[in-house]
Amino acid sequence: MAAVSRSALSKSLSRLRPASNTLVNLYFVLWFCLVIIPLLVLFSFSFFETKSFVTTYTPTLNTWLSLLDSGRLTVSLRTLRIALTVTLIEFLIAFPFALWLAKGGVAKSTQAIILALLTIPFFLDLSSRIIIWRSILSENGLISHLLVESGLTSGPVDWLLYNEWAVHFGMLVTYFPTMVLPIYMAISIIDDALIQASADLGASRKDTLLRIIVPLSLPGILAGVILTLGPALAAWIEPSMLGGGFVNLLSNSVESAYSALRYPVVAALSSFVMLMLAILVVALAILARRFGSLGAVFSTLRS
C-alpha cells in the first residue's frame, strides 16, 4: 500500500517537475532583474562624479580615490569592526540566554513573559529608546549620579557617553532580541530525547553542547548573526545619538554624501560594503561546514 502511494507520489511529482522548473527559472530571472541588475547599476554609478548636485556621466576613478582622502574607507572598516564586535558579543550573551530559556526548565509562563518582553522593543521607535540612554549615561545622568553619591568616583563620570564604548553598548541593547529570538527558536525545537541520549551515551555536558546543541541550532545562530550583523552595519541612530558625532559610521557618511546628492559616493560606499559582506558570508559558510553541511542542518528542521 505504502509502495503504491509512494509511486503515485513520485508520478505526480514528475508531472509537476516541468512546471516547477519553469517556476525556478522564472524566479531566477526575477531575482536577476530585481537584485543583480540594480547592484550592477549601483556599482557602475560609483565610477561617475557629482558636481553641484548634478551627476556627470563620464567614467572616472575620482569617487573611489576620494574615498581614501576623506577617510571614508576608514569609516567602512570602522563600521565593519564595530558591527562584527557587536555581533560577536551579542552571540556570546544571547546563546547561553537562549539555551537557558529553551532548555533550562523555565516555566512556560515565565518563558511567555520573557518572550513578550523581548518583542516589546519592536513596537517602540528606536530613536526614542536610544535617547533615554543619554539621560542615564551622561555626566548628569543616573549612573554618574549613583557613582558620585556612593563615593566610588570623586566627580561626575563623563566617559560613559559620546564615544565608541557608548555606541557598542547602545547597539548591544538594540540587537539583543534579533540575536536571541532565532537562536531560541532553533534550540527549542531540538528534541529533548537527543540531549538525553547524548548524556546516556556518556557524553560530557560540553560534548553535548558542542556536538548536539550547537550544530542543531546552527540555522538559528546563522539567522541571528545575519539579522544582527546586517542592521549593525547600517546602524546610524546609535552612533549619532550615543557616539555624539565622534563615531562616524557608514550610514552617517552615506547620509552626509546624500545631502550633497553625491550618488556616486553612496554607490561606491555601498559597493565596498557589499564586497565586505560577500567575503564575510563566504567565510561564515566555510566555518559552518565544520559542523557538517548547511543543507543537512536545515533538513533537521523538517523532521
Next chain:
Amino acid sequence: MKDKFSTTTQLGLTRRGFLQSTAVAAGAAVLGTSFAETAQAAASNVVRGYGVTTSQLKDWSIMQKSTGVSMEFTGTNNSVGVFLRDVVASQLGDDADIFVFESGTEDVLGPQGIYLKIDEKHPELTLWDRTPDEWKRSETVVDKEGVQYGVPVIGNADSFGYYPDKMDAASDGNDELSWSLMFDDEKTRGRVAYDQTWTYSIGVAALYLMGLGKIGVKDVADMTGEEAAKVVNFLIERKKAGQFRTLHTAFEEQIQLLSSGTVDVINCWEPAVRETNKSLGSDKTRYAYTKEGYFKWGHGAYIAAQAEGRGNLDNIYKVLNYYLGGEYRAIQARDRGYAGPNMDLGVQYAKENGWSAEEIENLSNTEKKVARKFAKPYTSTTTPTNSDAIEEEWQRFLNA
C-alpha cells in the same frame, strides 16, 4: 535648519496622506467627465503644498477663513538631497502647486524650469510692492542671475544658545559675543555642542576665523574646497583639543543638551532656547548676538512649473500673498519666534485681533532682533556649487 531625527518635522499630513488625496483626485478624474468637473470645481479652492514643516501653520483653517483658499500641506524633512530627489525624480510638481524650502533650491531648480518665475504683477499678489527688498530680493528667493523664483516666507539669523551666567555675559542677552565661545575659549572647552551637519556648521566657523584674520573666504555660503579645508583643519585641531563635548543632529537633541546642562554653548535653532527656558525658567539661557555674524536662512515658496496648466494660479498667488501678510507673520512669530517680511503688518494684525500687550511687544522685539542680526553676514544656501568639495572636507572633520 538640518534635522534628521526630529519628530517636529512629522507635523501635518504624511506623504502617504498626500498620495492618497492625489489618488482620490486621480480616481475622480477617471470616473467620468461630469464627476471630474464637480471634483475640479470642489478642488479649485485647494492649494497643495509640499515642503518643510517649519513654514506650516498649526491650523490652516485660519488661512481658509481669511483667503477662501484651503491648504493641503505635505511635510518633508530638511534634507535638501531628499527634497531635490522628490521634486525632480518623483515629479512632485504633477501634484503639488507650491514648494516651500530653505534657500538654495531655486538656484538648481529654477534654471532647470522646475520652478515657475514669480509674476510680480499678478493681481492676487497685492502685498508684493510694499514688501521690502531685503526680503523679496534676498538670495533665498532669487537665483544667481537675479531671476525671481520665490516669495519669502520666514527667516531667522541662527547663532548659539548659551548660559549667560557661565559666560560672564549680560543676563539680558544683549551682549555681542564672539563665536570664540563656541570654538576656542578655555572656559567652554568640553562644554560645547556643535551641529554635525556641514551646511549648518562650517559657515560660522569660517566667519570666526575670518574675524581673526586667519583666513580669507570669498563667499562663506559657497566656499571652495581649499577654503573649506582651512576651516576644517582648524576644527580638527579644536576637536582634538577636546573643545566639543558632542556633535549633535536633531532639534530634540539641542533641547536636551542645553536644558540638561550637558553643555553651556550650542549652535542651535532659536526655538531650542525657548524650549529650554520653558523648563528651566525664563531667560535662563539666551540666544546670542554675535560679533562675527550668523547663519542667516530664509524659506521661500516656489510655484511648481506644472501648476501653470492647472488653472489654479489665482489661488496659488493668494497663498503666496498670504505668506507676506500680517496674519501669517504674527502667528509664525508668536508660535516659533521666526521673522519674515512685513512684520509691521503682523503687529497691526495683532492689535486688531486683541492680542495682549506683551504678545504685541514680542512681535516688535522679533522684528528688532532680526533687523540687528541681519545687518551682519552671511546668508546661507542649501546648495553651494562646491557642495561636493565641502562635504568631502567635512568628512575629514567627522573622521578625525
